[in-house]
Amino acid sequence: MQDFFAKHPSAWRAFDIFLPFLATLAALGVGAIMLMVFDANPLVAYGALLEGAFGSTNALADTLVKATPLLLVALGICIAFRGGVINIGGEGQLILGALAATLVGLTFPELPGYVVIPAALIFGFFAGAVWGAIPGFLKAYFNVNEILSTIMMNAIAVQGMNYLLREPMIDPDQLEAASRIPQTARLSAAFDLPRLVPTRLHLGTGLAIIAAFLVFIFLWRTIVGYRIRAVGLNPDASRYAGINVPRNIVLSLLLSGAFCGLAGAIQIYGLHHRMFTDGSATGFTGSAGFNGIVVALFGQLHPLGAIPASFLFGALIVGANKLQRVMQVPSSFIIALNGLVVVFVVGADYWRRKFARRREAEVVSEELETSEAEVPT
């Protein structure tokens, strides 16, 4: 086994990349045991999961639609993590982006789609940026812990959303019918993102994938991105190198929030076409703001790694819903299964690093041997 890896160094890279997938399979294995506890045949159950996620064009489209906000949030999380800050405010930033984008569509119902849609997406992007920049500013200049402040900003965003959707932004029809369901009117159909009829797949998925490549280029091929990563790796060294550390902390949280905000805007224009709330955050976001963090970790905090990771999680969510309907297991089984995957993936990272250390040790000892051989006697 070790000889094989010694002969083929590229096999290590492949191993690193596939480890999360192996971990997912292991988690599904444990899930199979849980299914047997529920008296369900795991083979049938996982068949249903696969069919639900990939079984038809519609299923595949739903998987992609589910993966879209996860990917965008994960991109934001990647930027924050690379900049050395942790952004748990994805939920709030997503809500702010969606609210801002909805507001654009509601304010200009007469304008053509090719004006309103880009304007709304940009507006959502900026709204998320603002909501992310506030904790960034507090962190950079007032030493406020960003984990806590982003959580608080989530709660404030949810309350703001509840107020706006119950009072000023509520659907006039809801007021007339006196049912008062907290949601806005449906946006003009002219504003719907182009859709691959008859599926629900919309242009947003393509935008998200393009965004992933842009984020990759930004972080690894531009000076600004380099500075963000430098601050994340070593703030002290960056300061001595003349990099403005506080400004880059604000920037990384700002950009992080911006991509979460864009996710919210795309959810509105691609999928829901109106903003709604059930009083909590998850009603609208489906916890994408939190699951995006998991996706980013799964993709090893690399923007391009986030693409397959978000696809896998989208498939897991969509497929699990089908599994639950077919097998009649409690819906919380799905949540537990998700949790298992996360735990296994995080655990697998330990093995990856352990192997990496051993590998380095081997290389060093080999170099030592060769250098000793070169010493003239």
Added chain:
Amino acid sequence: MDSSPLILTLASIVLASTPLIIAVCGEIITERSGIVNLSLDGSMLMAAMMGFIVALETGSIWFGFLAGMAVGALFAFIVAFGSIRLRQSQFAIGFVLTLLGDDLSAFLGQNYTRIPGPMVTHYPIPVLKDIPIIGPIFFNQDIVVYFAFILVAITWFWLFRTQPGLRLRSAGDRPEAGFARGVNINFQRYLYTIVGGALVGLAGASYSLNIKIGWSEGITRGLGWIALAIVIFGGWSPIRGMFGALLFGATKALATYLQRTFPEVSVVAFNAIPWVLMILVLLLVGSDFTERLVTIAPKSLQKPLQRLLRISPPQALGSTFVED
């Protein structure tokens, strides 16, 4: 016995603050040893759920509290194991556990929602309860409330006045120095993360058994994050943490009062108040505002005031320790 509305309100604030006080003490113990247990919000929910169900099924609130503590300790152990042994980010593990606890408690507790159950009995302390004003506020309560205040004193004494406390703080402040002096740093971290986690679990159970009796989905949601913020506000000191928790309880009571007084103001404004307040508090503590404020005070008061207001996190907080 004095039972004016103000006294009753103050007594209810003290009662409502107890879960926060206990959780803050637990997290202070954990963070002083150098580990951040970020799973508070999830583990409190799990503990509240387990504590109530066990108390209901066994008929004994004590088993309920024990179950809550066990759950909290288990979550804390996972955080400790993941960060010490597996060398993963403790923030990532804690956060994932928060999500898991939230979902899992909703799942496991789904058959027990909104049913009445056992509760802690009221136990006024004789003699002390007759002291005017203080008596009805602090001594006309139940045993969990008394325990919370005793816990604050014990935690403070343990941390700052005993040998084991010194070893505990060395693990969080100067792990290398502690190690050189023969302290098993990672053992300290395991031990106090689990002890702190058990207290967090106790806090969760004390909510469902003493404040809002029973279980419903997300019953303590948010409380864990507030506790984490109060730990910072309290400068990692149990006594200041206690005041922070009481202050938070008081502002919430005030918000409820204002809401009743001004019904025309939307309810979401009042729901958002605690969160805005917490950000402002963290801002106040994090900036050098308080230090500048001290310089206004008379010279003789500056030194003690500085000591009172100084906040310094454990220096090795959140970093892993590798023996070599």
